[in-house]
Amino acid sequence: MKRIVDVNIPLGPIHPCFKEPVRLKCEAKGERIISAEVELGYMKKGIERIMKGRPWQEVMFLAERVCGICSVIHNMVFIEAMEQISDISVPPRAAYLRVIVNELDRMQSHLLANFSYCYTIEHETLGMYLLDLREQVMDELERLTGARVTCAYIIPGGVRCDIPRQDAEDLQASLDRIEGDLRRYTGMFENGPMIALRSRGVGILTLEAAQRAHVVGPTARGSGIAYDCRQNHPTYKKLGFVPITRPDCDNFARVMVRFDEVFQSIALIRKCLQELPKGVIRGGGVCKAGEIRYSGEAPRGELTYFIKSDEFGRIVEIQIQPPSIMNIEACCHEMIIGSDSIADVTSTFISADPCVACAER
């Protein structure tokens, strides 16, 4: 059969809506998108090649710089994998502090993703509100760890610094303020008629398609798949973690899942601060030889490290499977197809929160 393609529309690599360079090639019939293809390769640095043969002290910092937005979880998964290899136990206070920092990082990442979505659908007011809220979360992260983005807080056998009592009280107070503001902004998003027109029923990813494409993270939970790696983590199990899902399968559901997860993170941090056990924050230990495959939940989905180390703690073999690869593929093969206009392509792409630096490494 002859294929009728009216126009080929390339988007990117430099595009006002994309934070990172990625090229989307769309084929349109009239205004309707009939096929799309993504072209990566602008950010390939070869981090895994640099990591091989280096001691864990160096690979720890390299792992953090796989992705700048979700740097804490890359640090956490790498260090916890090394701990599993070498049988290093973590003091309970350090385990709770790890959860606090990880959830703060998730909050700022989700707020940034929702800012990008609001900016893409040209609702700049709400976007700026969310970006302002994100700055407050970054302040908390800076107060706790000492850096805004790449903080290297988690080390084998514990964490780098303790949380003083005054800082814990300040964190409680600012969580209350953030929650109050965010409740207002979530209401604005949920009840805005213009936002609903741009978001509801756009970029449908059905449950079957989501399972076929192996999507992870908020993209999967927006399509009704109740899977979250935090369910298997021992500290989160103690805190009684339950994943959030929405059955709507569209852009609106994905953004709302992220808003709900920010509220959930706030609740988790509060619970951690309440139950924070007393004791040391660093147990110490020596990294040994072994191999392991270990997963953790990044803000964008399941993140897996495969690590093989030798007896001196050097990394012999390492492979990283970041979440964005599956989400980007699902985006261009399932979600974008059938969009009613070109304007919906960028907003659908951003709603999956693609992280190109993660995907290409």
Place this chain on the structure above:
Amino acid sequence: MNILQRIKNKVRSRSIHVAYVDVGSCNGCDIEVLACLAPRYDIEQYGIFVHNNPREADVLLVIGAYTPGWEEKLAMVWDKIPSPKAAITIGNCPISGCLFDRKGSFVDPPVKKHIPIAAEVPGCPPRPTEILQAIMSVRDSVFFDWEEEHP
């Protein structure tokens, strides 16, 4: 310098359009550039407007350690910007490659080899205020005396 040129200089240095291009970084500097838009730093109060169109831009922010995917393409983007123009690098990666410039990696820093750079902001990543300060310093040195140097 006549009055028309003086007006041109003044107007040029008061209204700066910024485009940013990521040539292979970890994303950390990207989000710090985005944080400049936030109401706390409010980059637009200085007449600096961030959007991503090189053809309308005056200042190009280059982020990252120059991967092979940008071979020739970065120079093409630079040529598309109408003069007067200036390029600023953000972070350690464009200066030295930071920790990506090791044996086995694909990056080719510094970016200075490929396009002319007016200012460099070190840091991994730099704070939003430092990025803002760099753009402001370029505004006075490149755009304010453009008419005298290029009559």
